[in-house]
Amino acid sequence: MIIYEHGDVVLIRFVFTNGSGAKRRPAVIVSTSEYHQGRQEAIVAAITSNVDRPLVGDHSISGWQETGLLFPSVATGIIRTIKQTMIEGRLGTIPPADMQAIQEQLRNVLGL
Numbered sequence: 001m002i003i004y005e006h007g008d009v010v011l012i013r014f015v016f017t018n019g020s021g022a023k024r025r026p027a028v029i030v031s032t033s034e035y036h037q038g039r040q041e042a043i044v045a046a047i048t049s050n051v052d053r054p055l056v057g058d059h060s061i062s063g064w065q066e067t068g069l070l071f072p073s074v075a076t077g078i079i080r081t082i083k084q085t086m087i088e089g090r091l092g093t094i095p096p097a098d099m100q101a102i103q104e105q106l107r108n109v110l111g112l
Helices: 096-110
Strands: 008-015 022-029 041-048 074-083 089-093
Touching (some): 008 041
């Protein structure tokens, strides 16, 4: 099994919240290596190329090109716990400054 790290940009199938279907999309792993030890899950935040509608919890990824993303993108406050087997592959890694900002947004969303 491939081991994914905090900050990796991965490709997964996101199931719509209303259960009507799924869409293949990038996500960033927000769980830590410590969390992954002994678990088969990872916690991810969805990434979207819809940059015109920032919402609470969103962060515009300034280093989107170096992550393997094809378009300017936003890491969203939409988080999911998924089985690591649902990860189709790794695209790249979020730059440290962007990852810090994503973590701050998630702390605000979760009240941490």
